[in-house]
Amino acid sequence: MKKIKTALISVYHKDGLLPVLEKLNRLDVTLYSTGGTYDFITQNGFSAKTVESLTDYPAILGGRVKTLHPKVFGGILARSENESDQQQLQQYAIPTFDLVMVDLYPFEETLKNTHDRNEIIEKIDIGGIALIRAAAKNYHDVLVVPSLEMAPELLALLEEKNGETSLDDRRYFAAAAFDMSSHYDTAIFHWMNPGRIHSFKKSIRNVHTLRYGENPHQKGLFYGDMDRVFEQLHGKAISYNNLQDLDAAIHLIDDFEETTFAVIKHNNACGLACRENLTEAWKDALAGDPVSAFGGVLVTNRPVDTETAAEINKIFFEIILAPGYSPGALELLQSKKNRIILRQKSHAFPGEQFRSVLNGVLWQDADRVTETEADLEVKTETAPTPLEIEDLLFANKIVKHTKSNAIVLAKNKQLLGSGTGQTSRVDALRHAIEKANSFNLSLKGAVMASDAFFPFADSVEIAHKAGITAVIQPGGSIRDKDSIAYCNQHQVSMVFTGVRHFKH
Template structure:
């Protein structure tokens, strides 16, 4: 149903873009009600404007904290035009009918961003404005709400097109946009008070970033978050939905290593990884694990990339490289590919949330981030033979990798180099067989290698297969009612096994 705008309540922080709207509204003989600086601005243009204080009969108090919060203002916005009781009360209390509300909130985010004092920031929490937005949006059947300067243009277009008339669909669309503004504003305030605790999902305050598409071209995709808070993009094309998934997996993995490390990821799993004295050496060892899968992957390292490393890495095609910094000569080389995404991880501590979220059914799953990393002191030797020192290092390396590999997962490691992994299998035996087949394909000798499993062995079959392939040490959580069978096999054949007591499922 179309309705004619007759009275507009206007209370805005940003006046830019408002002048043409006021001119059009004035031409349509729409009455203005306003406050403070906005009223002065309207009158400076030569238009009549009634002060909110004149309508309410009450002055602005508490240093301007209370101006519009009055029954005559909110009654004029919230009363239902088709409700006889509401209409009688409005008439009885001489409440004006308000059909259009234009609000632009105090710049809370901007004040936080410019390093304002606590007092300045708190004073930029808008109370009256946010209440006007919610009230008008709630009563969208009768009132048009414009909740931000970003909606000035759609309003102007509507006024020009329909000459002051609005339809229910028009008003409902503006109400939807208004609640988007109010929810984002409240989120910004929550984030400020939450500070470094980061206790809840922090949606992008501008409503999210539209991505080219989702996981596949026929799916829409959005990113809610502040990517620039964590990374600086030096080069390359627009980051995609799948890039973001791989980047998240990459930085989560590399964060668990203190030695010079480099990983190559594909579909969130490491297809190559190694710890070596230099980035170039780590690259060469990581690439050797699976040079086929490395094509088009994500490269991440926890050390600066120098010229020598860049020259080696540049030889194959990859989508993204992530590092804490790059030498100028390295960037000269890496920039040669136009679309290659080059990222600086500038805030590792902000790269991952303390809580993780996944949508399921008609709800959301929330869990703590898996921040558990085992140390040599935490390993329990359960076999007669203990792992040798270098095997212990490989077992810990493998255990971190298997933590970041899709379940069911098996990881094979030798000399702190990923040899092969079995990922996302429905059977742990299948995961092991996949890993062994892959290692064989790329001509690795598994004699002296170690094996990590993300969960316990329900049967001794995995340790039997591993032993036959040449593996000499195993790390697993333990906890199976048949652990003794796997331990017994290891004892009979001279394998070392350690348990961690920590399962690392990753679904």
């Protein structure tokens, strides 16, 4: 155990500092401080010594240099069991610091509030980060507190052990210090990087412990701030799999402007419809696959009213996500204790995606392309009708968010069937047709969307025989002419987008 006798405190924010000062004062700890922190300490009736009184050197360069001095860092880095270190402390009259408490300049907060380059640069902390790293390096002798966020933990420790700390205590705070410093430097790197330095760096300090991972025998955590995306109004804790479905649901619904309802199961839409009335959108979305909807994730881009909630309440589902709920709708939906009810907030997602593979990370730009009528190139003698064009664009939005290989069949802005994650495009199509037929959904006059090109004409032939009259696909196969020829022979329209939407 090691007694705290001398502390160096230099913090940007002062909220939460007063209880620490009161505790250190009761423990008779000698305080050293700088600038505004020194003023705060003395103005609140506590005694302290200035760093300048130790270094005999004033703060210079407008405060850029205050603590960067051998007498400060010597007192932090000196090893108690190293005889030479101790002799030099005595020789140069350097006090030993047992506690270093720092709160860094708010770099990330400044980024959010201004684009002024000079103001941002001035919030890159140099002395503070150096103090944190030095104290953390010498955790054998020094307790480092890298942020006032940790003040409650410091107070609890001081109270429990009456101002003494163990090696394990100091190592824990040192690890937190390096976590803080690496996060801080990562934020600076991303702001500073001109795009020519390719180094994968991510630091997310918000962590949520989940019930488990994909399966109960796997641990699961979420790093991020889900509170910025939605507000949980009711229900049990959100799981690992829930978050994957919610991610799929939000990105899908964001592509639709009309009143839309969708049902998500295992990251894919199993039901989706656009209607003028929300209740009708729900009914037609459910009709697309009422079996898969069991236990699914429901998402809409309109506030849920009481009439729609009454219809939704008739089935078992796990989660509903909407921009709002009427009081009556919320009361109805809360009838099941574990049902998760979320209110979606307006939130912009990053334009990048990454996942772990092998012993590394895959990175890519997010797929932000959503085709419009202007992007369609008619490749057949028969052109799609205006209603078919609406359905083609509708189906193409869904197939973009469906696991590959993917086929989507739709009519009148209703999802009739989809083939998801199949090993061949023909299998995906047959699965989609089987889905539609199993729920007695007519495919006569329906359209087909494919997430990638058709290497042969077989898929187009199968679709036509099932009733499909229009097809949307990216094109790009060396045998595109075969599919086009079949369509021309059977008066089926086909449009190319030129954009592939694989989603593995």
